[in-house]
Amino acid sequence: MSLDKRYLKSKPVCKVKFIAPEPLVERSKKIFLAGEFNEWDYENAPLRKQKDGTYATTIDLETGKEYEYRYVLDGECWENDYDADKYVPNTCGADNSVVVV
Template identity: 55%
Template sequence: MALVKNYLKSKNICKVTFSLPAEAVADTKKVTVLGDFNGWDPSEATSLKKQKDGSYKAIVELEPGREYQFRYLLDGEKWENDWEADKYVPAEGSNDENSVVIL
């Protein structure tokens, strides 16, 4: 799992690649990423695509100069944090933590 950040020189955009390794998603059929960038709205969630090696990946364009909280949702039921997030913060209203990407 890794967050890959690709800052574009032509636009004020950073393409962030969100990914989960195969061992984190064993027997999972659907992986989405929810966060500040999509209002934590499951209907607006970004779907990750399964790769040949069994991992899942998606690219999201985000505005640099901000921090975004996010988590992965597996099969619409189980939350998973990014193992290599830039930091973690307490999730509002629960005992869980959210992953954070800093741009």
């Protein structure tokens, strides 16, 4: 599971925890999250090592929307989430991962 969604009852927000797939963790020293929610600026969205050994970050996203995203390994290699809700083509000839909230 690479996405953990927790919907808030008090407002139309979903706390989405993005968890890097294990093969990506093994291939990199630093993992970042880039997407529409942060204007693809990955430097401000590093994943941090969790108590269970996974690397993750949590972002509040407005419900009723879809957001494209990708993981950035060591600031160079852009990778998809193996367990994304769906995928859409991007302008670089590849696909972007999509989270639906």
